[in-house]
Amino acid sequence: MPAIHIDPLPYEPLLALREPGAIDLVVIHCTELPDLAMARAYGERVLYASGTGNSGHYYIDRDGSIHQYVAPERSAHHVRGINPRTLGIELVNSGRYPHWLDSRHQAMDEAYPQAQIDALVALLRWLPQRLPALRWIAGHEDLDTEQVAASDDPARTVPRKRDPGPRFPWDPVLAAITLQRLPAAA
DSSP, rough: OOEEOOOTTTGGGGBBBOOOGGGEEEEEOOOOOSSHHHHHHHOOOOTTTSOOOOOOOEEOOTTOEEEEEEEETTTTTSSSGGGEEEEEEEEEOOOTOOTTTTTTOOOEEEOHHHHHHHHHHHHHHHHHOOOOTTTEEEHHHOOOOOOESSSSSSSSEESOOEEEEEOOOOHHHHHHHHHHHOTTTT
């Protein structure tokens, strides 16, 4: 088991419980925020009548430290439509911050540090021991393909989600784990 800092979000007890056997898919995200502190602040924001907000289960900082904000037994809000079967892992990375939907700022140029990728691989090797049905992995951009109006020009569209983005090293990660990339139609 990798070293994991357990730091539950204040609303974690309000998130729906689920059976670990229901979780078959890991979704890789990037925070699209400058640091872990800001990602935590965004995760703590209450956005729903249930008293909960948007958050992944695990966050991996650039230095490779792993933080659990939501227990896997709880369904976190991190990807539209399929949260009950998924586990969200957020990698601290600036992505398109702070101009997420500006058509002139869609590049995602920040590389993922090796310490962060090594920690992700360690977590992805351990999780199937805890979650017996876990067999798939996907990027957020694979699952949320909606195009939305650009913030700088409503006549143009941009991807709502691009994470983990073009700098995420899919080939080495997949070569190091047993999970399979989710087929596009799943």
